[in-house]
Amino acid sequence: MPILSRVRSLIPRQLLDTSRFAYVSLPSNDQSRNGSPTTYSRFKWHTGDRIRIGRMSVSRSVALAIAGLVFLLLFAVGGMRGMWRQKLMDEPPQPFFWELYDRLNGxxxxxxxxxxxxxHVVENQYNQSHPPTDWNMRVIKQPPINPVPYSPYPDFTSREYLKEHHSVETCYLDAPEKVPAPDVYAYPALPKIFPEPLFGSYEELGIRDDVCFDRFGRLGPYGYGYNESVPGALGVGDRSENAGSEQVFAKAGYTDYSNVDWGAAQKRCVEKNKARFAExxxxxxxxxxxxAFVLRTWTGYKYNAYQMLSLRAMVNELSLKSGGEFDVHFLVHVKNNSIPIWADKALYQQTLEENVPREFWNLSTLWSEQQMLAYYPAPFPDNFANMAGSSIHGVYRSAHFPLQWFSQEHPEYDFVWNWEMDVRYSGHYYEFHTxxxxxxxxxxxxxxxERSARFWIPNHHGDYANFTSFVEAEVQSKDVLENDAExxxxxxxxxxxxxxTNRGMLAPPSGTTPPTTYEEDKYTWGVGEEADLLTFNPIFDPSMTNWVFSWDVTGYNRTLPIPPRRAAIVTVGRLSKRLLSVMHEETWRMKHHMFPEMFPAAMSFHHGLKAAYIPHPIYFDRxxxxxxxxxxxxxxxEIWSSPFGWGENNLLGSTFYYNAGFSGALWRRWLGMSENGEGGRKWEEEGSGRMCLRGVLHHPVKREDGPVD
Incomplete structure (x- = not known):
């Protein structure tokens, strides 16, 4: 394509970071069978995300520069200047292609x-015809099915369990053991018309797909919907649409969380069950x-009432109800580097208490960039490209440093989950994470x-076994010229x-050498082996994209080709103690470093560790x-059309990506908030009531402050 034609085709809002722009939804459009729209209208779902200039790629920056030069030339030509200005003013922004698909309303x-x-009727027609239109119609006032306690835990008292495991002691919220850890509630049903995920599968992961969670059954046991007169009430949910919610409170009762110390409760639980974890x-x-389930928070973070509900759910479901299998930790970034948190216990405690809710004080550990500078001292030489333009010890470029340090300080944990504060899950935490x-x-x-580098689309690829065969056939047909290890x-x-050639790394850990050749293996090596790295987006080769941080690689010989590497967008995931140890050693001993979304995957790749992209269910709004x-x-x-580059606009309408606008909008609607003139109390009361979702991993959720009336 000639360069002028390419510049003309660049839509300004596609060039800039889409997380900064309003998420555009088309509530209705008359679309023909072949995908050509005849009409469309739009309204906006704001993601509330912060500006992230660092997401702009090198190619995108070059294109912007070229575009600027072209427009300067046009500016110099008087007649052309007026014509182009009027053209830009008269024509509305062109929608992305995916915006022309029918909206899913179920x-x-x-x-x-x-x-x-x-x-249940699957709403998706996969653009072969219009989806069903019978939605949001109230049939009866009360839910026709009652909610039931939802417990995805093994039967800890069964003969089968006790044959292979220690018995599990019940854990409580209080020391006198009078306040039990609460259950959550789900409906053993689905809304009559409801979409199915386009990526991933519940069945493949072993997660139940025949239940849904409303906000009262999911969050009610943690304080949602309590009348403000109830001790410990958070003041949210008590004025929303609530037909049938009394059934949850009749079974779950009301818990006063005002004096709960989650850290003490978690410690008591582990102590009671320590025999289960002995070597x-x-x-x-x-x-x-x-x-360890590590929540990455920071000083100045605002814990709203909805966040408090989610945090209580994490500790209760992952730790207390499981008999201590998980420990929840708050890893709190002290942003003021002048505070010597390592030198004064009183100052440490003061900083903690000023920045973390009392409930979670005893779950929290403070750290600072200044501390990481001492732990991983400079210099870190030979950087290929610092596109963020910031210090290597800054959290933006080295979010993995405190996680490595945490693992070194806590060798009792086999795995460490890295969890961001803008992630929400509408299902049960223990079920999902196990x-x-x-x-x-x-x-x-x-x-x-190879499978982990691709999105699995069940409607297109078939089941996961078929997808595995498909990928294997594709790998075998690769041209030998593509097998360029350098x-x-x-x-x-x-x-x-x-x-x-550009190695200079440590020797790989034991157990990473294949027992046979690739061709001789019958899909047996690795079966039963715990993965060192779990990600929730594909583990891709950044050299095949225009992802901006692809070259943020440090400590390797710059006179040689940059090492091959892998990356996964969004740092949410699970890392093994073995992987974190490798990362720690490569950092301090070899002075190797890469951008946080690249370093864990690249180290797994270099050292032969087991890494997997989890095909969790991801929904789209179209x-x-x-x-x-x-x-x-x-x-x-083309490289620049990769979803991990300019093509990232295609994930705006999804429930999980760094810039997914639909994720936050769907979460707020589920909470009963109004979004773009839809949702809220009146909408639900006049329609079919409050929403009921399967377990959905939402990211990012940047705000939870929408109107409810």
Whole structure:
């Protein structure tokens, strides 16, 4: 394409970071079968995200410069100047192609439309025809099905469990053991018309897909919907649409959280169940591995009432109800580097108490960039490209430093979850976090890197077994010229990626050398092996995209080609103690460093560790045609159209990505808030009631302050 034609085709809002722009939704459009729109209207869902200039890629910056030069030339030509200015003023911004697909409305169907899963109708028509239009219609006032306690835990008292494990002691919120850890409630049903996810699968992960959660059953046990006169009430939810919610409170009762010390409760729980986690177990017993669930927060963070509900849910469901399998930690970034938190216990405690709610004081650990500078001292030489323009010890470029330090300080944890404060989950935390780990352990290593580099679209690829075969066939058909280890790494990946010149790294850990050749393996190596890295977006090769931080690599010889590497957008995930130890050693001993979304994946890639992209359910607000979706997300025609570059606009309408506008909007609607003139109390009362969602991982949720009336 000639350069002038390319510049003309660049839409300004596509050039800039889309997370800064309003998320545009088309509530209705008359779309023909072949996808050509005849009319469309728009309203805006703001993500509330902060400006993230660092997301602009090198290619995008060059294109902006070229565009600027072209427009300067046009400015110099008087007649052309007026014509182009008028043209830009008269023509509205052109929609992205995906915005022309039909909108899926079944998410907003309420609890009065609940039916058994056998009667559920999938709303998606995959752009072959218009989705069903019978939505948000109140049938009866009360939910036709009652909520039930939802417990995804093993039967800790069963003969089968006790045959292989220690018994599990019940944990309580209080020391006298009078206040039990609460249950959550779900409806064993789905709204009559409801979409299905376009990426991933509940069934594949072993997560139930025949239940849904409304806000009262999910958050009510943690204080949502309490009348303000109830001790410990947070003051949210008591004025929303609530038909049938009394059934939850009749079963769950009301818990006064005003004096709960979650850290003390968690510590008591672990102490009661410590035999489960001991390294040496009696013959025939299995040790339960310990996991730290680390919440990355900072001084000055505002804990709103909805955030408090989610945090209580995490500690209760992951730690107390599981008999101590998880420990929840707040890793608090002290942004003021002049505060010597390591030198004065009183100052440390004062800083903590001023920045963390009392409930969570005893779950919290403070750290600062100044502390990391001492722990990983400079210099870190030979950076290929610092596109962020910031210090290597700044949290933006080294969010993994405190996580590595935390793991070194807490060797009792086999795994550490890195969790951001703008993530929400509408399902049960224990079910999700255990099932994704179990799924990854079942995966063979053969083809895992290649499968993890792609989005699995069940409607297009079939089940995961078929997807595995498809990827294997594709790998085998790769042209030998693409197998350039110096540039991209070996294809397929099989063991440590060591055959490139710019190494200077430590030896790989034991157990990472393949027992056979790739061709001889029968999908057996790695089965039953816990994954060292779990991500919730594909683990891609950044050299094949225009992702801006692809070259933020430090400590390698710049006279040689840059090492092959891998990355996964959004730093949410699970890292093993082994991986964190490798990262720690490579950092302090070898002075190696990469951008946070690249370093864990690249170290796993270099050292032959097991890494997996979890195919969790990701929903979209539009009825995509999945063949086209596969092309856009898995086979971009040009580097700059990758979803991890300029093509990231295609994820605006999803429930999980760094700039996903739909995620926050859907979460707020589920909470009962109004969004773009839809939702809120009156909408729900006159329609089919409050929403009921399956377990959905939402990211990012930048605000929870929408109007409810």
């Amino acid at each position: 998410y907003y169907n309420g609890v009065s439309m609940l039916v058994p899963v056998s009667e 040496k177990q009696p013959s025939g017993r299995k040790r339960v591995k310990r996991q 099932k994704v780990g179990e799924w990854a352990a079942r995966q063979p290593r053969k083809g895992l890197w 540039k991209n790494g070996p294809v397929p990946v099989w063991g440590p990626a060591r055959n490139f 009825d995509w045609e999945t063949g086209y979706m596969d092309q856009v997300f898995n086979y971009p025609k």
